[in-house]
Amino acid sequence: MGQIKAVRGTRDLLPPETELWNHIETTARRVFARYAFGEIRTPIFEDTQLFARGVGEETDIVSKEMYTWEDRARFDRAALRNNWWKQVQAYSLRPIPDFPPCHAVFEQPDGTIQLVNFVENATSGEMKFIWDAVHSYREQHGISGQLSVIGTIVFPRGNQSDSVPLECRDGSIDCREIDGNFYPSRQSLTLRPENTAGVVRAYIEHKLGDTGLLQKLYYIGPQFRRERPQKGRYRQFYQIGAEVIGPPSAGSESPLRDAEILEMLATFLDELGITGWTLELNSVGSAADRPRYVQALREALVDVAPTLCVDCQRRAVMNPLRVLDCKVPEDQPKIDELPKIADFLDEDSRAHFAQVCAALDACGVAYTVSPRLVRGLDYYTRTTFEFTHGGLGAQNALLGGGRYDGLSEMLGGPKAPGIGFAIGADRLVLTLQAQQVAQGASSAALLADAYIAPLGEAQQAESLVLARELRRAGLHVELGDGTFRLKKSFEMGNKLARKIVLFGEEEAASGMVTVKDFQTGEQTKVPRGELAKMLGAQ
């Protein structure tokens, strides 16, 4: 039996790396708060249908990359009995009272007896007859005559007569099915592969649109996709995202919202100290524009595709939009010649995009219009964008997002246009780490203000009191162990803190503690009451 390890594509985040994660998250919270965003926390798993309808049934995410399972079903015996009872009445039967409740025994007008016995098979959830019970009941009660049994076999997945046990097809046995949902709690659940669908679901569920206000929500949390792990790509990955959504009357369709989001992201990356990012911007048009474009693209590809790489030849048929993502150098000129989505936008989309660009120009946020930026999720409309960064290998997108004017309605909600983004926190961490290395920044763990060294076990209890005093004064304190030899205390102290505080018999008696600065080597005696101040407490 080997060691249990973190499962594939998941990993532990340990100090000091978690410092960086916290830094990123607090920066996000700080910046987003200035734009009046509030935090939303949605469940980590949702009804599978949410993603199927929101993200798109045909996307790879939904078709093969989700962690989906059927929630444990609880068999509803009462529902089965009620249904059975209805059927019994239809046959003019009556139950015999002294038989155990899960059994029903019936006498028909012609004198034959009908017995039924349900048990729940614990492993499969399948209902079966118990022949033995039927026979022993007959013997016990001295029942003779023709035996006929009306039974019900309920198969959880709707298997039909093929699965009825052979012995039940014997001429004397009458098998029938009872209709009804006997597993009312059964539900297909999925670990969220992204968070936008969950946020929009919450928006609809809590009728946030009825406030008449724009909802500005951000989230920070893990997402799950069952993909092959790669640099910056994990099965449990972390996203920081935000959504602006609301009724059109609140201005949710305004291009100013798009520009504001993009400006906020640029500010966020700048404040984090990420250098060298690129904003790529495009418009994929309205829900009507995109199909027209895909059609034109398909037609153009009929002639061009055979001259492209094998991957593109396949994409041309399967998913024409993905041809635009091709990275093979030789293909680029030919792909540039293909129809551009910009030429298929309706007047509104065109004007919308122009205003987004104008607002970005006005506040000096640099961007590149990338006619080939066509994002994968079904719900995107109009503005789409990506912030990319070199040095991330094949996974060069730091974050991405776009407008989704129809998503709420796709999920059965009111008209609620919105725009949002998701930042790949794992990739931000990679990028910041790479920058730190490049800058030669020390990633040394933070040193404590003081290391308290109790000298002897007799001083242990009182040394905790001392540590408590200092910590309550706001100091970062490490506490040693009274059994350590002095040399060891110094070695430990030197690794963990800037100063060491000796607390031995002598100090306890005199009320004067010994403090030594590891940097300067200077050693002084201080009254215990002044120690916190001396160590730099405010």
Added chain:
RNA sequence: GCGGCUAUAGUUCAGUGGCAGAACGCCGGUCUGUGGCACCGGAUGUCGUGGGUUCGACCCCCACUAGCCGCCCCA
């Protein structure tokens, strides 16, 4: 899901069909209330897991698992 590379001490990595190695780190000592430096000594371990070939396998072969990189796809 597919392909290439990889898996040896806490870490980074050498290694040879015949006793399991280095550096750093760790522990102890020189030094019993004074660290860093130096010197001396010590422990590092299922050589990823399971099979096979062989007198003998860390090494060769097969399978599996995981990691890295890329493909698909995507943030």
